[in-house]
Amino acid sequence: MIAIVSDLHSNLEAVEAVMDHCLKLGVKQFFCLGDVIGYGPDPLAVSAIAQKTFSASLMGNHEEALVTGKHRFNPLAAKAIDWTREELSSLSNGTQALGWFKERPPFMLKGNLLLVHGSIYDPVHDYVDEPDNPVEAQQMIETLGRDFSGFDICFAGHNHTPFMATKLGILIPHDGHRTFRIPKGHKAYVCVGSIGQPRDRDSRASFAVLDDDRLTFHRIAYDVEKTQAKILKVGLSRFLAERLSEGI
Numbered sequence: 001m002i003a004i005v006s007d008l009h010s011n012l013e014a015v016e017a018v019m020d021h022c023l024k025l026g027v028k029q030f031f032c033l034g035d036v037i038g039y040g041p042d043p044l045a046v047s048a049i050a051q052k053t054f055s056a057s058l059m060g061n062h063e064e065a066l067v068t069g070k071h072r073f074n075p076l077a078a079k080a081i082d083w084t085r086e087e088l089s090s091l092s093n094g095t096q097a098l099g100w101f102k103e104r105p106p107f108m109l110k111g112n113l114l115l116v117h118g119s120i121y122d123p124v125h126d127y128v129d130e131p132d133n134p135v136e137a138q139q140m141i142e143t144l145g146r147d148f149s150g151f152d153i154c155f156a157g158h159n160h161t162p163f164m165a166t167k168l169g170i171l172i173p174h175d176g177h178r179t180f181r182i183p184k185g186h187k188a189y190v191c192v193g194s195i196g197q198p199r200d201r202d203s204r205a206s207f208a209v210l211d212d213d214r215l216t217f218h219r220i221a222y223d224v225e226k227t228q229a230k231i232l233k234v235g236l237s238r239f240l241a242e243r244l245s246e247g248i
Contacts (some may be wrong), residue, residue: 001026005207006033006117006157007060008050010040010084011196013051014205015224018195025209032108033157033192034060038077041230042194043084047097059104060117060158061124065103070145076237083236104187114151116176118158118165128156128191131170133162140165142188153188155208162193162208162217173217179217188214203247
């Protein structure tokens, strides 16, 4: 049983709630699709969990900005990543974490699974289109037959929104239906959503678990107010705090 997580964004309360839930599920491995840091108030603690627990962890666009100083972020995201760099650089364990982030690969192939942060075309920066636009949704489905070569399932993060695209159409998980079967050899684009900053108007942390051919999307509630208070305490934007309770 593998948990696929993404976009933790230095949100310790959300990460700890997900890890506790995965322990109860009996998860054996964790694959992380990137953006362990950025936006949130606990980069060192969340980085420590990632280094200790994840058997695969990718370079997201926030890790890239952290270690290179280059980005195209909006001012709020830019301030958060600059604060994160300063915070980690000021701590001995943080310096070690910065070195670990520099070594993250942009993608990984695990058997028939391709792991990316963005998309198969640009694994760090590109976005898999959200499913509410019918033209873009159809283009995503066509990609499965045209470009999914050498792997069957691509797991992606970055867009902070959980859904799955198969040749049958776009599947959006909800509380009434969160488990889907992906038969051997079938192609699927799976966006696992975000643990630390969901943007589908659901404040609960989002991730996915793959157990043989069964894929289950999970939503886990956590202490949002505690994270919000910590964001304000370290001097980051009030909007970064407020958006957590709105899931935007």
